[in-house]
Amino acid sequence: MAMNSDSHDGGKGSDPARRRFLTVLTTAVGAVGLGAASVPFIASMQPSARARAQGAPVTVDISRIEPGSQVTVEWRKRPVWVLRRTPDMLERLDDPALLARLRDPDSRVTSQQPEYARNRYRSLHPEHFVVIAICTHLGCVPTFRPDIGPEDLGRDWPGGYFCPCHGSRFDLAGRVYKGVPAPTNLVVPPYRYLSDTLVQIGVDPDTST
Ligand code: FES
Numbered sequence: 770m771a772m773n774s775d776s777h778d779g780g781k782g783s784d785p786a787r788r789r790f791l792t793v794l795t796t797a798v799g800a801v802g803l804g805a806a807s808v809p810f811i812a813s814m815q816p817s818a819r820a821r822a823q824g825a826p827v828t829v830d831i832s833r834i835e836p837g838s839q840v841t842v843e844w845r846k847r848p849v850w851v852l853r854r855t856p857d858m859l860e861r862l863d864d865p866a867l868l869a870r871l872r873d874p875d876s877r878v879t880s881q882q883p884e885y886a887r888n889r890y891r892s893l894h895p896e897h898f899v900v901i902a903i904c905t906h907l908g909c910v911p912t913f914r915p916d917i918g919p920e921d922l923g924r925d926w927p928g929g930y931f932c933p934c935h936g937s938r939f940d941l942a943g944r945v946y947k948g949v950p951a952p953t954n955l956v957v958p959p960y961r962y963l964s965d966t967l968v969q970i971g972v973d974p975d976t977s978t
Contacts, residue, residue, distance in 0.1 A: 826971035828963065831897055839913060841902065844970045848902040848910060849958060851968060858915070858941050859895050861927045871944045873954055881905075882957035885974060891942040891957055899960045899970060900943045906951040909934035915941070930955070 827844045829851050834840055839852035861867065868874045876887045885893060892898050902910050911930040918924040922931060922938075930939040938946040943955030961974040 824971065826969050828967055828969045830966055831968050832966040837915060839898075842970065844901075844958065849970055850898070850900050850902045850913070851970075852898040852900075852913075852941065854890075854896055854898055854941060858928060859890065862890060862940060862942050864927065866925070867927055867940060870946050871940065872947045872952075874944055876944070876954060878953050881954045883959055883973065886957045889942070891944070891954070893960070893962065893974065897968065898942060899957060899968065901956040901958055903956070904932040904934065904937055904951055905945065905953045905955060906932065906935055906937050906949075911937070911939065911955075 824845050827842050827849070829840065829842055831851060831853065834851060834853040836853050836855045837858065839850045841848050841850055843849070873881075876882055876891060879887065882891055890898070891900075904911050909932050911932040914922060914926070914931045915928040916926075917928055918926055927940065929941050930943065932938070932951065935950045937949040937951035939951070939955055940946075943957065945951045945954050958970055959973045960968055960970045961972050961976065963969050
């Protein structure tokens with residue numbers, strides 16, 4: 770996939786972080802079963818490198834994302850995930866046992882998402898979760914861990930995101946756990962649906978074209 774070779778912005782883009790981003794990007798693309806022939810599909814949806822640097826919106830064809838999988842795209846030099854959540858994943862987000870372990874289950878920190886994503890799923894539509902893939906502690910890229918109860922994360926792990934740098938944990942709505950270094954939920958960027966199959970990242974829903 771054609772990617773911008775510039776570093777991350779915001780002082781969080783050390784070379785190790787960039788490498789982690791690219792590693793996650795490769796993993797995510799592989800996870801949704803996108804073969805070499807389909808890589809240009811995502812690349813073709815992206816604006817030019819110059820437009821990306823200027824913050825141009827990025828459009829994603831969500832019809833190619835398998836249930837339970839996610840893709841990674843680049844927006845404003847940052848990785849953004851688009852996760853297609855299954856009904857079972859959505860059900861687990863409402864589990865009282867999980868909610869009790871979260872620091873901000875109701876998204877009270879308003880800076881972490883647009884108002885239209887300030888709901889139980891932190892999204893415009895429950896099925897698709899769009900989030901900036903940068904840990905709110907020191908800017909590492911967390912890993913996507915949808916597996917339930919893995920040995921390394923514990924039997925009560927319901928699926929989510931795990932940051933390998935200092936152990937922060939987030940659920941499948943990017944809500945941060947209590948007792949971890951990350952202070953806030955992952956950031957949901959502005960985005961909108963252009964159609965049933967296209968999501969545009971970087972533009973609010975009520976923006977006229
Ligand atoms: S950067 Fe993620 S836990 Fe520190």
